[in-house]
Amino acid sequence: MTVALREDMVLHAGDDGYQDAVTTVTGVGTPDIVVRPRSTADVVDALLYARQEHMPLTVRSGGHNLAGLTQVSDGMLIDMRRMNTVERVGVSSRVRIGGGATWGEVAKALSSEGLALTAGDTADVGVAGLTLGGGIGWMVREYGLSIDSLVSVELVTADGEVLEVSDSEHPDLFWAVRGGGGNFGVLTRLEFEAHPVDKVVFSTVLFALDSLAEARPVVSAWERCQRDADRRLTSVLALMPAMQDSPAMAMLQYCFDGDEDEAAPHVEALSALGTVMHKDIQYRPYASILVQDDPFPAPAAAQRNVLLSDFGKAEQSAVCDAFETGQLMMAIRALGGAMADVPSSATAFSARNAAVMVIGTQLLAPGDDRHQPMPGWEGIEHRGGESYVNWLDSADATASRRAYSEDALLRLARVKAQCDPNDVFSKAVPVVSE
Ligand SMILES: Cc1cc2nc3c(=O)[nH]c(=O)nc-3n(C[C@H](O)[C@H](O)[C@H](O)COP(=O)(O)OP(=O)(O)OC[C@H]3O[C@@H](n4cnc5c(N)ncnc54)[C@H](O)[C@@H]3O)c2cc1C
Incomplete structure (x- = not known):
């Protein structure tokens, strides 16, 4: 047929809307067609059409991928952003989110219900893209990664x-989509257990x-x-060299998930790490x-990023040495807490024992x-284990060796071979292991 x-x-x-659909964080693409589904049935049609026409396929939601995966020059780009519903399931804390929603849309919709999900720090990042890599946000120590609140997906x-796809249906695939990236299919719906926040x-x-x-x-x-x-x-500590x-x-x-009185004893020392130039604190x-x-x-x-299980003197010194080259901004994100409650083998994101994630950023000149x-x-890097897949700016075999342990990569390759x-x-x- x-x-x-x-x-x-x-x-x-x-066409109106084409430019917006092809513009992502890394640049502007030129796919042959953009398809904007409104339903799962539309996504099915898009996939069957791409196969029929032998078109390469790319799926985007928030367009924040740092490796430029969703900035493409040919084929079909499926722009999921019309599928952005956020629905609470009855009076429970379950929420069903469309595969094209952003975390800003989710946070806003749940706010009036007294609920929240821990996600990234940026409103326009896509729910699907971030969740497929793990999801490290402002409540990671209290509620774990975003994938730790994920109950099921429609794929x-x-x-x-x-x-x-859930723990009871296609459990291997559910394991894989919690950290294995966009390798397996199109997520049309994600169901999460939200938290009272x-x-x-x-x-x-x-x-x-x-x-x-x-x-x-300070570090x-x-x-x-x-x-x-x-x-x-x-908390996140960023070190910034002089710029402009x-x-x-x-x-x-x-x-801090609590009010000012509850926070006070826990945050007092944080405000005295050095000579304060500016301070803003709000509830x-x-x-x-x-x-x-x-x-x-x-x-x-x-x-570049690396997940470090220790952040002792040697690791601190390595971060400061890199900062002192004057060419890098460094961010150190606190992890641990609830993220470490989940066994490493439970999800494709396996670096559960990480105490911090260190991100180095270097601005590039043309060329x-x-x-x-x-x-x-x-x-x-040589003090660390894996890198966080969502913060890699390349997507080649080196990137996959950085992001996944050998065991995780083998298991991901098996799931990939079965479903794609x-x-x-x-x-x-x-x-795919080489
Ligand atoms: C400014 C900025 C801030 C960030 N902050 C954080 C943060 O605080 N915490 C954190 O953990 N990460 C953060 N990230 C990283 C972010 O999680 C990744 O870049 C993520 O891949 C972005 O998802 P997206 O949907 O916006 O991107 P997209 O570029 O749309 O997609 C990313 C990947 O997911 C796939 N994909 C997207 N939608 C679907 C779908 N519905 N079904 C199947 N595959 C899909 C794409 O094909 C691609 O492989 C940030 C990135 C940026 C640029």
């Missing part, structure tokens, strides 16, 4: 089959750094605060702490190669 697509689903270059396979204490504190070496005591004091911290507290009109500084941001709705992006595309930057070695990064043997969903960090 020949498959045809409804006219209102399809956009070509020059359309490359053959157009619609599967309910209303307002949180959110603070940003800027500390002066008269020299880059002054970051050392060490932050680690002491965060080491045995209450699970309701998650801005002096070098350390920026601390933290989220505000969780939904309001997710930031809006600047318009795409973002400035070109190379990024710079993003894959060139990053100054000082080697000293950090022809690699229709190739716009992901590859999981």
